[in-house]
Amino acid sequence: MPEQISFPILTAIVFLPIIGALLVTLLSDRRPEWVKLCAILFSVGTGALSLWVLASFKSSNADFQFVSQHDWIKAWGISWHLGVDGISLFLVVLTGVLFPLVILGIDPHHDQKRYFAWLLLLEAGVMGSFLSLDLVLFFLFFEIVLVPMYFLIGGWGYDNRVYAATKFFLFTMFGSAFMLVGIVATAALARHDVGYLTFDLVTLAEHASFATNTGRWLFFSFAIAFAVKVPLFPFHTWLPDAHTQAPTGGSVILAGVMLKLGTYGFLRFGLYLFPEAAVWARPLFLTLATIGIVYGAIAATMQTDLKRLVAYSSVAHLGFIVLGIFAMTSQAITGSVAQMINHGVSTGALFLLVGMIYERRHTREISQLRGIQKVAPIFAAAFTVVMLSSIGVPGLNGFVGEFLVLIGSFQTARWWTIIATTGVILAALYLLWAYQRVFHGEPDEENSTFAELKLREGMVLMVFIGIIGFTGLYPKPMLERIEPSVDKLIEHVVSHSDFMPPAEIMPPAEIMPPEEMELEK
Amino acid sequence: MNLAVIEPTTSWYLVLAAVLFGIGTVGVMVRRNPLVMFMCIELMLNAVNLSFVALSASLSDINGQTAVFFVLVVAAAEVVVGLGIIVSIMRRRSDATADDLSVLKG
Amino acid sequence: MNALFAENLVGPSISWMGISPLLVLLGGVCVLLLLGSIAPRWPKGSYCLFTVVVSLATAMAAMLQWHDVTKNGPKMLIADAVALDHFALLATIAIAISIALVSLITDDYLRREDYDGPEVYALYLTAAIGGVVMASSNDLIVLFLGLETLSLSLYLLAASHRKRAESQEAGLKYFVLGGFSSAFFLYGIALTYGSTGSTNLSKIASALSGDSPFSQIDAMLLVGIGLMLVGLAFKVSAVPFHVWTPDVYEGAPSPVTAFMASAGKIASFAALLRVLVVAFPTRIDDWRPAIWVLAVLTLLAGSILAVVQTNVKRMLAFSSISHAGFLLVGVEAAGHVGDKDALAAVLTYLLLYAVLVIGSFAVVTVVAGKGDSHTTLDDFRGLGKRRPAMALALTVFLLAQAGMPATSGFIAKFGVIKAAAEVQSYSIAIIAMLAAVIAAFLYLRIMVSVWLADSTDDTKLAVPTGAGIAITLAAVFTIVVGVYPGWLLDATRMVSNLATIAVQAVDPATQTPAG
Amino acid sequence: MELFVFVCAAAMVLVGAVGVITRNNPVHAALSLVLTLFGIAVLFVANNAHFLAAVQVIVYAGAIVVLFLFVIMLLGVDQAEDLSTEPLTAQRPLALVVGIGVAGVIIAAIVKSQDALLVRGTGINSATPEDADANIRQLSRSIFSDYVFAFEVTSVLLLIAVVGTVVMSRRQRGQHVEESA
């Protein structure tokens, strides 16, 4: 049973940024420091709430927690249904942490009032997407994030920003077009099984059963939206443009949390609602994910723009996540969820760093940069740590998710995994090559005045690096909160399809850890 | 066949009306003077009226004729309005054809 | 009927209450014209105020009827010529709201363009009468008269800005093509009458059901339906009968365009639904595919054509075509007997779209400036800097038109898509959504001009009071409905199945005595 | 007899109609329209619509066409329209296709359904010497019972016509110079 608590904390998490956005809008332009203070207060407040959720989250509980459910559009069976489980918990926390950092750490340079307002609105949208347990509510937030992002890219981006923003907007909307029809069709078709029209995720997933082909069509209508958002090959081309043109804050958020809407959607809506179809479609998505991993990495290698390179690396990293999701083993999906967080942190930090390079040098062209490590060793060190995390060096957070995804996927998707693992090599190739060209060598005249990390920047980066290190070395608290929900999801998939998870191979008894013994009983 | 015995049936009228309607349609498309275009529309309305009356007779139902009555009223009102618009345009440029009024396009 | 010698004619009982919205409107017209001619110079803004009051009174009257209908059920009035049901009343309310909002914009516009006077308002009200008649008609002749009432008013309104050649051209084009299409519509009525023996929608429906002799005459009936469809498709500007729309929308005075796109559309779609759903439920298999094709063409052409436009009014015209496509999706869904959700969805869409489009055109009106001619994308550049609040409102309207959630546009689209999905018309639903994606490009283009492009002149625009109120109201409404649409949906859900009412009406056993 | 009437009237109608669309001079076109209207009126009579025939002549031929002619004279737009050329290529063939298409489709439908239309009922009261206003009475009964609402609506139409003339003819400030020139 989902437990009800008195204070609707999740609702507060969604609404606090909206209120913040309104307040920021209403504040006068003449007092910029107030505007910024307001934005910081509200984002930090939201972040604090999300941390509170993390703190009071019951780790062994696989159900949705902090559920708040009210009728919203009763006529259509749409409810305000929020809840958090292991799959969404850390995404919420990541969102809560990332936004204050972006607001604190990155200066928009102009129109800061509007910038902060959009950013706060974006936060609300992202939070809402991760928390919604109602299909329409999810769609609402899923779509609404486009608007602030569009304006952030279009208003504070670089030369080709309008093109990129429009492409981003339309491409994503293209995907959601199918999803909306899918959502409505799902509810309409499930009306017979459920007995009434409802868009409630849990109700639909537990009670509705679709004819095989129907389920598959519906699944695909959702899958297109998520595939675009992820983005999965070949729907990825909006991403490099959007990332490259977005302002640093936008890139950080885009990479950090927004891309996860797609992978999260696959888990929460694809697998949960249409287990049979998802199992049926496994080969396709495993293949696309694998292509994405290798392809994104290869494309990244050849980029001349640093931001574009990181963007393509996201394509590859997100491929790992999708691979894990469709491998459908406990390790793989847990790894995917962990990877969502870790990619958010490490790629977010990478974008932050690239943004700092741009601030200083006003170029992102790799060929224009050289020898920065000599003039800014601390900056280079920070970049190195983040880069290694992105490469997936064990002991840093990037490895945890990647490894779990791969080891889990190997159980059910052997050959895909073997190919996907080559992405590990390629990741080292493109990042190190870029690093070499940007940081190594003797700095030329323009680069020799490259400023060292400022205190404010350093503090923001310290948070990132702290998370990178902690999660890499001690991911247990995270994994043990994610796993119960993942296991429950897999159980759901198994019981609603002919999917057979790999037989649990028990290590020889004497070295079996005690927790596992209990599980087996 | 004795021509005197043949009585025009309803469909004769209807066919005639259809032809008249077709002529009116063609007229709207080929005439450039807005006034004449408007006359062609009147032709079309008359074709409809003829159909109404013929069908009314065929159905033994007076309502068809009633409809014609209303059409006449509508036609009258339409003429007033239409001519009003045409006049207000033509007062500016009296040689304006419908083709000249094509500023709005694309 | 055959009482040949019944000299003392007994007219049908007339339910004055039932047609009270019409009476209010008519009274409003008369007062406006009479007083307008008696006292030529009313104080500034009072024509507008009066019209707003009249429209609100109309809405109130409709509300009163609404409760009555809720209590006593729908009924047919005045010899079954007029239907008093939720469908009609909702359309009435929507039209009344449209007039109120449009009047607010018109006020300053008329003074700015220097032809203030009661006539334009009177024409709004007469057009509204036509619209209400169309929406509530249960007889093809009545419907036709309503259509003409509406159309004639609109022709005049379109041409009313006599200093602008575009306005006159728009008026003439609209008039010629409108007359042309009316002829088709009328011909359709004639043929339908010939094949069913009646012009009354209920009677047509019952004549076509069962084994009445009329069910033989199929070809003529179907061609009749087709011709009527042409007339209505013209009014709702469905492709390929949309050709007039961009030119007329562009040329007509901006407030009038808003009126055409709102009240005009509401009435036309209501009429379309009435005709198809009430009269021809037995011929669904024939007209549904036609509507399907029209809907698809309208969606695609409307969206695609908008892409390369540079005049905002023209863009919005194409967008309104695209929206018509969406509405046709709802009409297509309504083709399924017994699905009242589709009717409710279409009406809701109409109401919400009306507010949106008026809001958008209100901004256009303000930006257009004296002469009503600054309506290109370039004229919108830097609006975000010059008038941030208004730019924000415009953004809300545009996003809503694009179907962004948390705005009324989403609720509208969702309802239609839901209706389509419930009758398993998935393909058209998907096409509609994809068309919406294409159409979104045009809204984005406007937003780019408004926010992301540099301003050419930094002079603050003056936002007149009326337009300001209208924009604010529309924006608030858009957001409120988007976030909390429950009340509206509960209301529109009361719309019952038109076909059922029609059958009840001709069945004396179930007919409620009028008056 | 009836055939003769029909043929003659049909000839009037069609000749007039063709005249409308082919006469260069708008005045001639208007006069051709009168011919058609008279033909229609005759056909009305043939279908027992005596009252409508009268109204047709009075309102249409009398009032409407006169209005047309009046406008033509008023505006002095009676110069001939050159119909020998067509600026819009393909417009004429297109018009022909449409005209023939529309008429053809409707005729086809009528032919298909003609069996049901063969019967000519006797329900319509014609104006006879004995009861000269039978048709009028019957018509008025229809208008004032079944169509009373429609009848009322026509009043609004006429109101619009009035307002319309006001709107369209009212001189606007600032327009004097331009127009008097």
Next chain:
Amino acid sequence: MLENAWLIPALPLAGFIIIFLFGRRLGEPRAGVLATLMTAGSFVVTVGVFFALLSRASEDRHHVVTLFTWLPVGSLHIDMAILIDPLSVTMALFITGIGALIHLYAIGYMHGDPKFSKFFLYLNLFIFSMLMLVLGENLLVTFLGWEGVGACSYFLISFWHTRDSAATAGKKAFVTNRVGDWGVMIAMFMAFSAVGTLSYSGINEAAESGQLAAVTATGIALMLFIGACGKSAQLPLYLWLPDAMEGPTPVSALIHAATMVTSGVFLMTRMNPVLHVSYHWVMTIIAVVGAATALFAATVAVAQTDIKKVLAYSTVSQLGFMFLAIGSGAYVAAIFHMVTHAFFKALLFLGSGAVIHGMHHQQDMRKMGALRKVMPITAMTFIVGWLAIAGVPPFAGFWSKDEILLYVYANNRGLYLVGVVTALLTAYYMTRQVIMVFYGEARWHDQSEEHGAHGDATPHESPWIMLAPLVVLSGLAIGGGLLQLPFSSKTHFLEHWLEPVIESGERNIDGTWASDNKYLLLLVAVVIACLGIAGAIAVYAKKKAPALEPAILANGWMYDSSVSRFMGGPGRAAFSGVARFDAGVVDGAVNGVARVVGSTSNALRKVQTGFVRFYAAILGLGVVVLLAWFLLRGVL
């Protein structure tokens, strides 16, 4: 004591953290001293652990210290745990021991470098990672160290990153290692899906109990071998090691001689039960690859002129020897050689470092000569190392090499021949090096002008802080053979010590011809070593014969350059092809759709001609089509 084993990696880690936080404040030489102390402390702890372990019965010498649960997901349960057993302690001993010496040496070597403290930061991190590698209780902890040393070697090789060659070499090392890591990861996946655990004891027990199918074992073994090839610089992945000489010399000594490169050998030894149950040809492959690498690198080393490149190729060659041993089932011999090699190769590298230091960063042997006069201690220790590697008894290298050859002979005589030739070449090129550097005439005088700024251009002896490690190491290089003397089974100290770990995989050659005639083979080895030395003296000292140094050997059989050319040519073309495909086809499709919509719009737009008559015609056409549909429905 065993419970405190966590201190072994913890101390270098602590050193890393302290230097990370306060490195700049510590400065030179305190950062170096601290790092050295930490490593030395770690060595002390290791020695304590060693004795604690020694005090246990042989079958009890297995202790796991679990620090915390690392990755617990479902049936996958990975602890951050340390495994203390003879193998890991052996590894830890020489890692920390030699590591401490190299740290000490580096204090002197890096004197004056602006990034002095950073160097020790990396060194400590490296030691930590290496210890995690060898002490890991499971494959994943080992992998943590495995990747850690990879990353550290990247940092250290590209330490002087303003030099482009250094930066490139670092990157190359990392990426090449990653290719191997791919194999290790796949091996882990296979092991987990077959056994359900990644812990060594779990996997090895499964292998021993027959639970692990031969085919799976083969897969795991091959994949691990790929990893080992990467880390231990075997063909075809050896590429990075010669380039890695761009790093400071202590790095070469530490990473490329003593520790990191041996981790492949360690891993294969650790997994010997799995190798044992896999198909037989796996061992053959390992042996062949090892032999081929050994011979290949030896031939290349003959023609090198860079003092460190010779040592680098020699390292590759010696590692080949170790893999030859493993492929022959001689794990003890492999470990033995690894240890002795660590001694003498570290010695040689440090010695060469001293030379380079003394020569003001001159690495070209052709510009050296007669250095024994100016740097006698360095020369002495270097000569000890030379004798050890050349296989001259009783130096350490002789015993271990002989042990390997013994097993190889028992296993495959063809490979034995390769081994013998390699040994000959080893003796030859090392002698060549010693002659070129320390004997003959001094060729460095003519360089003095270039070093005018330096003041004193004469090569100088290194400070005591650099020499002390040399002395200690030369002692070890001399006496290292004591670990495992072939004379009787009682002198097989190392074998007895390692027995619990390797008993299932170790090949028993008792009773073979080789075993019976081991003294004969010993004699052959001595003769070979002498031949090699004599040959080199004849060529380079006595100039009796022309030096045979063809360019193809100097260029490493063109292998590196052809790989580079392939990567730069077709490889790069393929990559940029993908990038172009992405921009052109995938993105082009998206933009193409937009363009199609746009041009459709432009085309359709022409329909809106503005002529009302034309509009009427469109309308009419629409009517005709619509009516035709309805008519058809009505007629049919």
